[in-house]
Amino acid sequence: MTIRPNNSDTDESFANSSRSKPDNTLQYMINLQKDLKTAADSLRLELLGIHKEIEEIKATVSVLKDSIEYLCDRKALEKPGDDTVGAITSGLDLLQKAPQHLRRTLQVMVQLNSATASQVARRTGKSRSLESDYLNQLERLGILSRKDDTGKHVIFVHERTRSEEADEENEENERNNDEDSTREKIQQMQQTARDARQ
Amino acid sequence: MKIISFHSYKGGTGKTHLSANLATILARKGFKTAILDLDFRGPNLQTLCGIESEVTINDLLFDPDLTGQDILVSFEDQYKIPLFAAFASTDFRKMGDIVRADKKQRQRSLKRILRLRDELSENGFDYTIIDTSPGVQMESIDGLVISDATCLVLKADDFDISGTKSMVTQLYSLLDSKNYVVLNRVVAETCPPEEGVWSSADLKLVEKFEKTIKDEMRMDVITSIPCFCEVAREGSRNIFSLKHPEHPFSQYIEKLGNALLKGL
Numbered sequence: 001m002t003i004r005p006n007n008s009d010t011d012e013s014f015a016n017s018s019r020s021k022p023d024n025t026l027q028y029m030i031n032l033q034k035d036l037k038t039a040a041d042s043l044r045l046e047l048l049g050i051h052k053e054i055e056e057i058k059a060t061v062s063v064l065k066d067s068i069e070y071l072c073d074r075k076a077l078e079k080p081g082d083d084t085v086g087a088i089t090s091g092l093d094l095l096q097k098a099p100q101h102l103r104r105t106l107q108v109m110v111q112l113n114s115a116t117a118s119q120v121a122r123r124t125g126k127s128r129s130l131e132s133d134y135l136n137q138l139e140r141l142g143i144l145s146r147k148d149d150t151g152k153h154v155i156f157v158h159e160r161t162r163s164e165e166a167d168e169e170n171e172e173n174e175r176n177n178d179e180d181s182t183r184e185k186i187q188q189m190q191q192t193a194r195d196a197r198q
Numbered sequence: 199m200k201i202i203s204f205h206s207y208k209g210g211t212g213k214t215h216l217s218a219n220l221a222t223i224l225a226r227k228g229f230k231t232a233i234l235d236l237d238f239r240g241p242n243l244q245t246l247c248g249i250e251s252e253v254t255i256n257d258l259l260f261d262p263d264l265t266g267q268d269i270l271v272s273f274e275d276q277y278k279i280p281l282f283a284a285f286a287s288t289d290f291r292k293m294g295d296i297v298r299a300d301k302k303q304r305q306r307s308l309k310r311i312l313r314l315r316d317e318l319s320e321n322g323f324d325y326t327i328i329d330t331s332p333g334v335q336m337e338s339i340d341g342l343v344i345s346d347a348t349c350l351v352l353k354a355d356d357f358d359i360s361g362t363k364s365m366v367t368q369l370y371s372l373l374d375s376k377n378y379v380v381l382n383r384v385v386a387e388t389c390p391p392e393e394g395v396w397s398s399a400d401l402k403l404v405e406k407f408e409k410t411i412k413d414e415m416r417m418d419v420i421t422s423i424p425c426f427c428e429v430a431r432e433g434s435r436n437i438f439s440l441k442h443p444e445h446p447f448s449q450y451i452e453k454l455g456n457a458l459l460k461g462l
């Protein structure tokens with residue numbers, strides 16, 4: 001920040017007044033007072049500008065904070081496991097994501113969606129303890145997860161029945177509505193920030 | 199139940215023809231055999247079998263209420279052998295649905311293919327033969343994933359060795375099945391080979407070619423089937439070995455079947 005008088009003649013008068021200091025102290029004091037007043041006015045204007053900028057930054061930060069909180073809340077409301085939907089989308093995934101010894105178990109899980117080790121063992125003809133080990137290995141690979149309430153392993157592959165088709169359609173509509181409301185909310189916040197700036 | 203699939207890098211190698219003829223040979227041996235047409239992008243089995251099926255595998259993949267029983271067509275009465283087939287749709291719209299399938303639909307398709315496999319097994323089928331789409335189409339890989347043996351069909355006179363090698367290296371190395379090469383329509387110097395038996399000069403050439411394939415692909419050539427004019431003349435109008443069970447071509451298919459069953 002540079003403090004300078006708003007009148008370009010002032011520099012010269014200041015220099016002249018300095019030169020005339022020994023001769024006319026009063027004139028010198030008057031000129032000095034004028035210069036200081038001008039500098040103070042300039043400083044005040046500059047501080048007002050800074051204050052306004054700070055207010056704008058505060059309003060923007062507030063909008064960002066609200067947006068982040070809002071998006072975090074939405075994320076927290078999503079069903080657990082949504083991130084892993086699509087872990088196995090095709091036969092190629094079966095081949096690429098699981099080692100050979102786990103593929104039969106994984107095929108059963110793709111068919112059943114959720115199952116205990118005993119249920120898988122019945123389908124594969126292997127022992128329950130071996131299937132339990134295989135399910136845990138698949139869990140460590142991030143392909144399966146465990147349902148907290150039942151202890152069943154779950155794979156996120158969706159079988160769409162007619163009722164689920166309707167549910168899915170509703171979910172899609174809700175999602176679209178949610179996205180619209182999010183967009184609206186963010187637009188409102190941006191407008192608030194713009195208003196605050198003005 | 200054991201599953202044998204026929205696959206290739208390029209189209210037009212004779213997968214459907216070989217699949218249908220092998221299924222027929224196995225059924226003639228008394229094995230309850232199903233042939234599944236998973237070549238959704240170029241379905242040809244309906245033409246070969248001379249029928250038009252209203253409910254197809256395409257429908258099964260999209261409709262959760264359908265089961266294997268709804269799509270299987272029996273040839274027991276017609277040919278007096280335990281042969282069944284499930285066809286891919288030739289309806290352009292349904293073919294488009296397969297091409298446009300999104301991630302979720304692909305998941306459902308895989309699940310329904312696995313369910314169909316189990317259903318066939320529970321219904322006492324001994325063998326299922328799968329005819330796949332060429333290349334690395336997702337639905338082909340679904341078929342390969344459930345197979346116990348895979349036959350990579352190469353047409354000896356025209357195949358892309360680098361493309362095929364690349365597919366073998368990247369895809370076949372992941373498969374759990376026993377993988378073989380079938381050389382189809384091998385053109386001999388003396389055409390046609392008498393009674394399907396190679397002359398000594400031709401045999402040397404065929405063996406040399408088989409060795410090249412083995413060295414390049416690191417896969418065994420299970421059989422080299424000569425190009426028979428009679429087979430070419432009949433084309434895709436019928437299942438050749440049903441009509442001509444004594445023809446050398448049918449004998450080759452029988453040998454192929456025996457070799458595959460031995461390896462399973």
